[in-house]
Amino acid sequence: xxxxxxxxxxxxxxxxxxxxxxxxILLRLAPGDPAQLQAGLEASPDVVAAVRHELALxxxxxxxxxxxxxxxxxxxxxxxxxxxxxxxxxxxxxxxVTAQISITALILIVAIGVPLGILSALHKxxxxxxxxxxxxLFGISVPxxxxxxxxxxxxxxxxxxxxxxxxxxxxGTDALASLKTTALPSLALALAQVGIVARLTRSSxxxxxxxxxxxxxxxxxxxxxxxxxxxxxxxxxxxxxxxLGIIAGFLLGGxxxxxxxxxxxxxxxxxxxxxxxxxxxxAIGVMLFIAVVFVVVNLIVDVLYGxxxxxxxxxxxxxxx
Amino acid sequence: xxxxxADTTRGSAPPTVELVSRSxxxxxxxxxxxxxxxxxxxxxxxxxxxIALLGPLVAPYDxxxxxxxxxxxxxxxxxxxxxxxxxxxxxxxLFGTRVSMFVGLGAVALGLTAGxxxxxxxxxxxxxxxxxxxxxxxDVVLAFPLLVLVPVLAGILQTKTIQIGPLGLNSIALVGLAxxxxxxxxxxxxxxxxxxxxxxxxxxxAARSFGAGTGDLLFGNLWPNIQAPLIVQAAFSLAIAxxxxxxxSFLGLxxxxxxxxxxxxxxxxxxxxxxxxxxxxVCPAAGIALAVLSFNLLGDALRxxxxxxVERR
Amino acid sequence: xxxxxELNDVEQSPLLDVRGLTTRFPSDRGMVHAxxxxxxxxxxxxxxxxVGESGSGKSTVLRSLLGLxxxxxxxxxxxxxxxxxxxRTLGEHDLRRVRGGQIGLILQDPVNAFNPSLTIGDQLRRIxxxxxxxxxxxxxxxxxxxxxxxxxxxxxxxxxxxxxxFNYSQGQLxxxxxxxxxxxxxxxxxxxDEPTTSLDVTIEAQVLQLLRDLRGELxxxxxxxxHNLALVAELCDRVLVMYAGRLVEDSDVYSMFxxxxxxxxxxxxxxxxxxPASGARLESMPGSVxxxxxxxxxxxxxxxxxxxxxxICDTVCPSLLATRTTDQxxxxxxxx
Numbered sequence: 001x002x003x004x005x006x007x008x009x010x011x012x013x014x015x016x017x018x019x020x021x022x023x024x025i026l027l028r029l030a031p032g033d034p035a036q037l038q039a040g041l042e043a044s045p046d047v048v049a050a051v052r053h054e055l056a057l058x059x060x061x062x063x064x065x066x067x068x069x070x071x072x073x074x075x076x077x078x079x080x081x082x083x084x085x086x087x088x089x090x091x092x093x094x095x096x097v098t099a100q101i102s103i104t105a106l107i108l109i110v111a112i113g114v115p116l117g118i119l120s121a122l123h124k125x126x127x128x129x130x131x132x133x134x135x136x137l138f139g140i141s142v143p144x145x146x147x148x149x150x151x152x153x154x155x156x157x158x159x160x161x162x163x164x165x166x167x168x169x170x171x172g173t174d175a176l177a178s179l180k181t182t183a184l185p186s187l188a189l190a191l192a193q194v195g196i197v198a199r200l201t202r203s204s205x206x207x208x209x210x211x212x213x214x215x216x217x218x219x220x221x222x223x224x225x226x227x228x229x230x231x232x233x234x235x236x237x238x239x240x241x242x243x244l245g246i247i248a249g250f251l252l253g254g255x256x257x258x259x260x261x262x263x264x265x266x267x268x269x270x271x272x273x274x275x276x277x278x279x280x281x282x283a284i285g286v287m288l289f290i291a292v293v294f295v296v297v298n299l300i301v302d303v304l305y306g307x308x309x310x311x312x313x314x315x316x317x318x319x320x321x
Numbered sequence: 322x323x324x325x326x327a328d329t330t331r332g333s334a335p336p337t338v339e340l341v342s343r344s345x346x347x348x349x350x351x352x353x354x355x356x357x358x359x360x361x362x363x364x365x366x367x368x369x370x371x372i373a374l375l376g377p378l379v380a381p382y383d384x385x386x387x388x389x390x391x392x393x394x395x396x397x398x399x400x401x402x403x404x405x406x407x408x409x410x411x412x413x414x415l416f417g418t419r420v421s422m423f424v425g426l427g428a429v430a431l432g433l434t435a436g437x438x439x440x441x442x443x444x445x446x447x448x449x450x451x452x453x454x455x456x457x458x459x460d461v462v463l464a465f466p467l468l469v470l471v472p473v474l475a476g477i478l479q480t481k482t483i484q485i486g487p488l489g490l491n492s493i494a495l496v497g498l499a500x501x502x503x504x505x506x507x508x509x510x511x512x513x514x515x516x517x518x519x520x521x522x523x524x525x526x527a528a529r530s531f532g533a534g535t536g537d538l539l540f541g542n543l544w545p546n547i548q549a550p551l552i553v554q555a556a557f558s559l560a561i562a563x564x565x566x567x568x569x570s571f572l573g574l575x576x577x578x579x580x581x582x583x584x585x586x587x588x589x590x591x592x593x594x595x596x597x598x599x600x601x602x603v604c605p606a607a608g609i610a611l612a613v614l615s616f617n618l619l620g621d622a623l624r625x626x627x628x629x630x631v632e633r634r
Numbered sequence: 635x636x637x638x639x640e641l642n643d644v645e646q647s648p649l650l651d652v653r654g655l656t657t658r659f660p661s662d663r664g665m666v667h668a669x670x671x672x673x674x675x676x677x678x679x680x681x682x683x684x685v686g687e688s689g690s691g692k693s694t695v696l697r698s699l700l701g702l703x704x705x706x707x708x709x710x711x712x713x714x715x716x717x718x719x720x721x722r723t724l725g726e727h728d729l730r731r732v733r734g735g736q737i738g739l740i741l742q743d744p745v746n747a748f749n750p751s752l753t754i755g756d757q758l759r760r761i762x763x764x765x766x767x768x769x770x771x772x773x774x775x776x777x778x779x780x781x782x783x784x785x786x787x788x789x790x791x792x793x794x795x796x797x798x799x800f801n802y803s804q805g806q807l808x809x810x811x812x813x814x815x816x817x818x819x820x821x822x823x824x825x826x827d828e829p830t831t832s833l834d835v836t837i838e839a840q841v842l843q844l845l846r847d848l849r850g851e852l853x854x855x856x857x858x859x860x861h862n863l864a865l866v867a868e869l870c871d872r873v874l875v876m877y878a879g880r881l882v883e884d885s886d887v888y889s890m891f892x893x894x895x896x897x898x899x900x901x902x903x904x905x906x907x908x909x910p911a912s913g914a915r916l917e918s919m920p921g922s923v924x925x926x927x928x929x930x931x932x933x934x935x936x937x938x939x940x941x942x943x944x945x946i947c948d949t950v951c952p953s954l955l956a957t958r959t960t961d962q963x964x965x966x967x968x969x970x
Contacts, residue, residue, distance in 0.1 A: 018461040124705075141614035143564045145571055146606045149591050153602065156595040165595075212746035215702055217757075219741075220734035220814065221764050224726070234751045257568050261591060272572060291464050 004306070005299065012295040019291045020072075023284050024065050034278040038081050055081055068284070077288075078281035087285035090270060097168055098266035101258070102251045104182050105189035109247065113194045114240065117201025122228070124206065132202070136195030144254045148188035148261035155184065166263040185262045189254050193247050200243055204236040211235075238305065245301035252290060359622025365615025369608075373422040376415030384413040385579045392593060395600050402600035404589050414604040417581040421608065424497040424582070425563040431501030432562075433555055436508025441543070443509065444516025456513070459506035492577040496569060500562050511554045515547035549627040556620030560613045567609050583608050647718070648675035649823055649855050650699075655712035657691075657698045664927030668694040668707070670879045673954070678822065681849065681856040683866035683887070686876035689923055692859045693742075695876070696825050699857075700733055716823070735765040738815030738854075742828040744807035748799040755795030758814060765819035781817045785809040785844055805837035809844065816848050823855045830865065842868060863906065867891065875899050878924050878934035881954060885962035895957045895964035897941045933967070943967055 035052035036043075043051075052058050056067070071078060077087035120132040156165045163184055169177040208214065209232055217227050256268030267286060274282035381400070388407035395402045401410040443455040519525060525543070563583075569575035570584025571591075578585060583605040590601035657669040669691045676682050686692045698709050701721065714721040721732060733739075741747045748757060758778045762769060769777060779789045787809050789795055799807060808829065815824055829845070830838040846869065849856060858869060866873055866887065873890045875883040875898065883896040894900045905917045921938040930936065932948040939947065946967055954963045955970060 015457070015460055015464055018457075019464050022461060137614060137617070138610070140617060141560075142606070142610045143567055143613070145568060146587065146602075146609060149587060149594060149602055150606070152591065153594045153599055157597045157599075210704060212741060212743065213749045215697070215704075216739070216741055216747040217749070218702055218733065219700055219739035220761050220818065221730040221732070222760060223730060226760075231749050231752070235749070257572060260572060272574075275574070294464060 005303070008299050008302065009295075012299075016288070016291055016295070020069070020284065020288055021065065023287045024068075025061070027278075027280050027283055028061060032278045034081055034280060037278055068281075072288070077285040080282050081279045082277060087281050090282060091267065091285060091289055094265060094267045094270050096170060097264060098252075098255050098259070098268060100171065100178070101182055101185045101189065101264070101266065102248075102255055104186035105193075105251055106244075106248065108186055108190035109193050109197055110244070112190070113197030114201050116194070117198040117240075118205055118228070118233075120198065120202040121205035121209065129202075132198055136198045139191055139193075139195035140199075142192065143257075144188050144192035145257040145261050147191050148185070148258055151184050151188055152261065168262075168264040168266070181264075185255075185258050185264060188261070189251055189258055192254070193250060196243065196247065197240060200240055201236065204239045205232060208232045208236045241301060241305055245298050248297045249294060252293065356622055356625075358618055359626075362615045362618030362622055365611050366619060369418065369422060369612055369615065372415065373419040376418055380409075380412040380415045382409035382412040384408060384416045384581055392596075392598055394598075401604050402598075404586075404598075404601060405593060410586075410600060410604060413581040413586060414583075414608065417583050417586055417605065418608055420493055420576060420580060420582040421563060421566055421584070421612070424493060424500065424566045424576070425559050425612070427494070427497035428500035428504055428562040428566075429555055429558050431498065432504030432558060433508050433551065435501070436505040436510075437512045437551060439505065440509035440512025440514075441516050441547075444513040444520065447513075447517055447520075452513075455509065459509050462503065463506045491580075492575070493580060493582075496566055496575045500565050500569075503565070504558050504562060507558060508551065508554060511550050512547060515550050516543055519543055519546050553620055553624045553627065556616050556623055560616035560620070563609065563612045563616070567605075648715075649678045649680075649717065650676040650857070651713075651715040652695075652699070653713045653715070655695065655698055655714065656710045657694050657703060657707065658710050659707040661927065663925075666926045667879050667929055668926060669698060670929075671953075672712075672876075672879075672881050674874055674881060674884055676823065676855050676857060679853050679855055680872065681858065681870045683870035683873045684857060684859045684876065685861060685863060685866055685873060687861060687923060689926065690876040691879040692861075692876050693827050696739075696827050696857065696859050699825060700737060700739065701729060730764070734761060734815075734821075735819035736821055736823070738818070738821040738824040740808075740811055740815045740824065740826040740829045743832045744804060744811050745799065747811055748807065750799055753796050753798055754802065754810060755792075758795070758810070758818070761814055761818040781813045782810060784817065785813040785848075786840075787813070804833060805840070808833060808837070808841055812841070812844060812848070816852065816854060821854065823857065826856065826858045828860055829858070831860070831862070845869065863903075875902075878929060879926060880934065880951075880965065882935065882965045883963070884954060885964075889962050895962050895969070896966050897939045897968075898935050899964075901938075901940065933965075941966075941968060 033048075033052075035048050035055060035057055038055070039048045039051040049058075056064060059067075068078060075088070077091070079086050080090065083090075116132050116136075120129045123129050152165045155163045164177075164181050165184055168181045171178045214227060214231060217231055218224075222231075255266060256271060258264070259266045259268040260272065267290075270282060271286045271290075273279075274286065386408060388403065388409075390399070390403050391407045392405050393399060393403045399409050399411065401414065404410055404413070439455050439459070443452040446452045520543075566575055566582060567584035567587065570582045571588045573585070573588060576582040576585055586601070586605040590598070590605065593601055652675070653673050655669055655672045656667075659666040659668055672691075672695055674682075684692045684695060694703070697703055698712075699714055699721070701709070703709055709722065712722070716732065716737065721729065724732070748754065755775070755778065758781075759774045762774050762777060766777070775792050775795065778795060779792055782789050787794075787806050794801075802810065812829075815821070815826075826845070830841055833841060842865070845856070848854065856869070858865065860866060870887050872886050873883070874881055875890075875896065877898050883890065883894065883899045885895065890899065891903065894903055901917070901919050905919060919938055924930070924934050924937070930948065932946070932951055933939070934951075936942060936947040950967070952965045952967050952970070954965045956963050957969045
C-alpha cells in the first residue's frame, strides 16, 4: 500500500511540473503588463522599468521560471505584486473559506444523493424512482451558478432576512453565523451534483442487485435488509467512490463561480482577481495549489477503493496497481 | 445488422430464413424513436438549433440598441423586459442563443477532431513514444480545472485579434477555441480506448494479414467501429461545453459585451436580482437548462441505441 | 395400528408437490412464457433430474420454487407444497427459514455465487447463524471447518476462512457451495442448477461423487437441473423433460432411456452420439426452439414432431397423461 502511494506521488510530480510550466507561459503570453499595472497607468517609462526590475520581470523567462521553481521547493511561493504579502499567507487565509463550503457541499451531496439513489433502485420504476430521476436530470442540467442566482433572488428579494446571500463568516468568529453564510453557497454547489450521485448509486445498486451472489444469499435465507446493507451496498459504492473524486474536482472548479455569485472571499475569487490584476505569483501559486489538491484527492480515492475492494487491495500489496 | 425471421417446418427440410436489413442510421433512429425521453432530447436540440438559426431574424429589437427604458419588467413592448442599459432582453436572448450554441458546437467540433486524431494515433502506437507523449499531454490539460484553463486561454488570445485569412477571431471564437482545447483530452481518451479494444479483435489481424497499411486500418476498418462511443461522447461534451461557456462568460472572462451570450446575460442578472429584476434570469437560465438537459438526454439515448447488446428497460 | 398407518402416509405423501406452476417475464418483445403449468412431485430421498435445452425453463422452475424470481418476472400462478405448506403463501420470515434451512440450493457458477467483498468465512458464518440456532457463537468456525473438511476443502486450521472467493479455486468453491447447501441447515431437499456445467471434467467427476455420498449419508432428496443426460443417468431415480416451458415427460430413469414416450424425448435420445461410433450419421432435429413470446395454441413441439397427428396437435395443448406404463407420463395426444 505504501508502495502504491509513493509511486503515485512520484508519477504526479512530472505532471505538476508540466502544469506549472504551461501556466507560467500562458500567463506571460497574456496581454497586459503587470509592471505597468503596478506602477500605475500614468507612470513614466522610467518608473515602470524600475518596477519591472524590482519584480524581476526583465529577466528571460527560463530564468524567471527556475528562480520561482527553486523557491517553491523550499515552500516559498513568492509574494503578491500588489500587496507584497506572501502568496502562502494569502492562500492560507482564503483556503478555509473555500474548504468549508466545498466540504459542506460534498457532505450534502453524499447525504442526499446516496439514500435517494438507493430508494430509487429499490423501488424501480415506481413513483419515487421516476421523481428522483426527473429531479436528478434537472439538477444536472442547471449549472450551479444559475441555481445560486435563483437562491440569491429568493433569499435576497422575496424572502429577505432569513439567510445571508452574500459574504462569509469564518467558523472561528461565530459558528452559527458561519454556518448560515455557508448554507446557500454549499447548497447551490451540492444541488447541481446530487443528481449525478443519485443516478450513479441507482444504476450501481441495480447492477449489483441482479448479481448471482445476491440471489444466492436470498437462497440461503438472508433477510432483504441485510442483503441491502451488507451485500449490495458494499459493492455498489465502488463506482460511486471513484465519481466522488471527479466531483471533488467539479466542486473546486464550481467554487470559483459560486464565490462570485455569493460574494465570498475564497480561493476561487483570489484566482480570478489575480488574472485581472496580472498578479502572476498569486495566479501560479493558486493554480499549482489546486493541481496538488487534485492529485491528493485522487490518491485518497484510490486508497479508499483498495480498502473496500479486497481484490484490488491484494493487487496493491503484491506490487501491482 | 439484420433481423432474421425463421420458419420452422415439419419434416427434414432446413428452415427458410428471411433477412430484413436496415442501415445503422435507420436502426438508431427507430430505437431512439421508441423512447419518449430521447424524443424530448432531440426535440430540445432541434428547438435550440432553430432559435439559433432563425431567432436573430425575428428579434423585435436590435440587441445592442440602448433605450431610456431601463430595467423594466416584462410588458407588451418588451416580452422579457429590459436590462440596465435599456436593451431588450428577449432580443438579446435570441442573439445570445446563436452565440452560445455556436461556441458549444464549434468547441466540440474542434475537440472531437483533434481528440480523435490524437487518440487514434496514440492507440495505434500504444505503449510507445507517441502514445506516452500524447496521453501525458492530455493529462496536463486535464489537470487544470476547466474554469481555470478557459479564462486563461481566452484571456491570452483575447486582444490579439488573430486573422486567419478573411476570419477575424473575436471573443466568441476565442472562447470556442479555448473550450475546444479543454474538450480534446476526453475525446482522445475515448478514441484511444476504442482503438485499443478494436485492435485486439480478429478482424484487424485479418486486415493486416491482407496487407492493410495504417491509413487503411484507421479509416477503413477502425473508424466505423469506434464512431459510436465518440458520437455519444460528443453529445455529453456539448452539454459540458455550453455550461462551460456560460460559466466563463458569467465571470466576465468569456464572451464580451456588446455581444450577448447566455453566460454574460446571467452576469447582469446577478447584479440586479437583489433589486428584484427576476426577468433577467428566466431566459438565459431556461436556455442553458434546456440545452444541457437535451444534450444529456440525447447522449443517454444514443448510448443505448448504438450499443447492440443493451436491453432497454 | 395407527403409527404404521402414519408411516405409510409419510412414505406416500410427497416431500415436494408442485401444482400448475406458471412463471412469466415481460420483455420488449412480449411476455415470455418461461414456465407454463408445470406440475410434478418429489418423494423424500428421491433424486429427480429436470432436463431440457437452454431456454426450456428448467432453471426458472428451480428459482420459482424458492420464490427467487426477480421483478419484472413473476410467478403468475401455481402452488409449491413443501411438507404440506404452500411456499408461495409463506410470509418472508417463514420463507427465509425454509431457504437454506430446509431446502438447499446449489448454483451453476460457484465463482459468482459468493459476494466478492465478503470473506468466505463471513458468508458461511452468516448461514450458520440463521439456521443453526443451537450452536454457541464461538463454535461457528469449528463447525465450518468440519463442514468443509467433509466436502474435501482444507481450511488450514481456519485461516482460509478469512480469505475471499477469488483466493479459492473453482472446484473448491463448488464444494463450499455444496457444503453450505447440504450441511448449512438441515435440508431434506437440495436443488441443484447445473452444478457441474462450468467445471472442468476432472473436477466434475469428484463433485458428482461428493453429491452421491452426501445424498446417501443424509438421505437428501435432489432436484437436479441439467442439459446433460449422462448426469441424469448417473445420479437420478426419475426424470422430468421440459420443452418450451412445459413438462413433456415424467418417467423413471430406466424407462426413459429404454423406451421414451414423448416424441421430443425420443428424437433427443436419437440425436445423442453413441460410443463406439457406429458410422451412422448423427440425427438432428429439424426446425428450432419456438419463440417463448409467441407460443402456438396447441402443442409447442408440433412443428418439429415426427409423429404429428394432424389438426389436434396444432389446436389443443396436451397435458401430462399416463401412458400404458404407469411410471411414465407424457404430454402427447398419442396417449389420449
